[in-house]
Amino acid sequence: MGAGHPHLHVVTCASTLRAGGVDLVVLAPVDFHYSGLATAVATGALSPEAARIDVAALCRQHEVEHRVGRFASIDAAQRTVATEDGGELAYDRVSFNLGSVVAPGGIHLDPDVAAVKPFDRLSAFARRLDALDAAATPQHPVRISIVGGGPSGLELAGHLSARLRTRGLIQLLERDERPGAGLPVGARRRAVRRLVERNVEIRVRSRVEQVEADHLVVNGHRQDHDLAVIATGLSAPPTVVTAGLGDARGIPVRATLQHVDHDEVYAVGDAAYFTPGPLPRLGVYGVRQGPVLVASLLAARSGAPLPRFEPQREALRIVDLGAGRALAARGRWWAEGRGPLLLKRRIDERWLARYR
Ligand SMILES: Cc1cc2nc3c(=O)[nH]c(=O)nc-3n(C[C@H](O)[C@H](O)[C@H](O)COP(=O)(O)OP(=O)(O)OC[C@H]3O[C@@H](n4cnc5c(N)ncnc54)[C@H](O)[C@@H]3O)c2cc1C
Incomplete structure (x- = not known):
């Protein structure tokens, strides 16, 4: 199945x-x-x-x-x-x-709001993004809310900040003190620095309660956006x-x-x-x-004994931050720059090629 x-x-x-x-x-x-x-x-x-x-x-x-x-x-x-x-x-x-699929974690969600998984919900986001970006002007840039600052939220913020024609107004809303859960502290700081350099507004300690097509409610306050995407973890x-x-x-x-x-x-x-x-x-x-x-x-x-799956203790994670850079981490080790992105592309391409 x-x-x-x-x-x-x-x-x-x-x-x-x-x-x-x-x-x-x-x-x-x-x-x-x-x-x-x-x-x-x-x-x-x-x-x-x-x-x-x-x-x-x-x-x-x-x-x-x-x-x-x-x-x-x-x-x-x-x-x-x-x-x-x-x-x-x-x-x-x-x-x-x-x-x-994305776990909304108690947030009241409009079913049409995009999510990072499954893929069809993310491709709907891509289509709307294209239309909004084409119509945007420097006076009226696209306002995007990314809810959740885990690896997928960081990837989206990184790519969007590098790609939007008018740069846009991108905010990343994270419930914790700092985005990038699961990554070493230094790596989390570096990711934040890269995003801030590209004008992403990172809002920590943000408890999002509701997300609609044109607004969300965070810490009890309404805030308007043109597009939102949910990246609050997977279930x-x-x-x-x-x-x-x-x-x-x-x-x-x-x-x-x-x-x-x-x-x-x-x-x-x-x-x-x-x-x-x-x-x-x-x-x-x-x-x-x-x-x-x-x-x-x-x-x-x-009739032979069944094998057991023994997972590796630490897995390599590579977060693609857009603009040709990525952040790699395994256990407490981490690195950021062009090298990790080249490594990610090589791993991805090799895996995909096996099934084509
Ligand atoms: C934005 C994003 C980026 C990520 N980047 C990475 C990364 O760089 N590296 C990494 O290791 N992990 C990454 N992950 C995590 C990764 O997505 C999952 O761990 C991985 O996809 C799990 O593989 P899977 O085979 O279990 O599921 P999937 O890859 O999701 O495959 C499941 C398949 O089942 C099909 N399916 C679903 N429901 C049904 C049904 N009812 N009947 C039949 N078929 C069905 C789906 O169409 C899909 O093709 C990322 C996740 C997200 C959201």
Whole structure:
């Protein structure tokens, strides 16, 4: 179910799986959009093609049956899943790779307000941004509110400040003392400095209560904007909850990536809640779970012991700050400049090339 980072890898292993007695059926939309490049695409720095993988073509190439559609519900007793368009699929084993969505964190949100995930909500932001920027003048620049100062909020603020024709009035609203949660203190300071240099207004200790198309309410005060985007952190998609598979943390899995209650149900990537120790929602974990899932499907068929996923302790994070710069951090180490961006582009391109 779904074709994100780990399942794309599984598709490329189809012939090995077939030889081991495992046939795959993938239920997923035709396109996968790589979120590592999402902010660059949404702000026009890269074309949408740069972040797209054609799932249908990948499945064809590896002779895997691809059903175009989306997962809706599961009957674990009957071992069937239902699709959003009313279809049904039977399974011996099922794996979920459904990604994540922005968690509004108690903010009252107009459903049309853009969010950094899923991708279709960010591409709506890109379309509106183009129209507003074209109509803006130095006297009336585009006013943009970015709600949430985590890595995605920083990326958006960085790209927008570098891209807007009229520079715009960009404000980044963060509930904490400083944006950049999860990054070392020095890196957080550097990110703030870069954004302030580019006229981004950083408003800390900002408790946003409501976001509408034309205004928001922060610390009890109304403030107008032309465009807003929500970047308040990620949670599992609502389907996980409505299907009874888990909660907003995700589908609870053991170290073997199997559901805590069902041996034949797996979950990987952002949609999984790794109960041995919750993981940050980063693509790298899903990427590394792919080979474990393949080995597990083969082992389950042959009766061998199932492999366990052992996550790395510290993952490298690279935040693209726009204007040709990025900030890289791993544990307490960090660096900022052109080098980290070149490294990010190389990692992204190498990963994308594998599935094209
Ligand atoms: C703006 C932004 C930038 C980021 N940058 C980075 C970065 O640089 N590096 C990094 O490591 N992480 C980054 N992340 C985090 C990263 O997005 C996630 O950790 C990663 O995408 C998780 O991979 P995944 O395969 O679980 O999910 P996804 O990549 O989201 O893939 C899930 C797939 O499932 C499909 N799907 C969803 N629902 C259904 C359904 N019901 N039925 C069928 N298919 C469905 C979706 O269409 C999607 O293609 C970023 C996140 C954001 C928001």
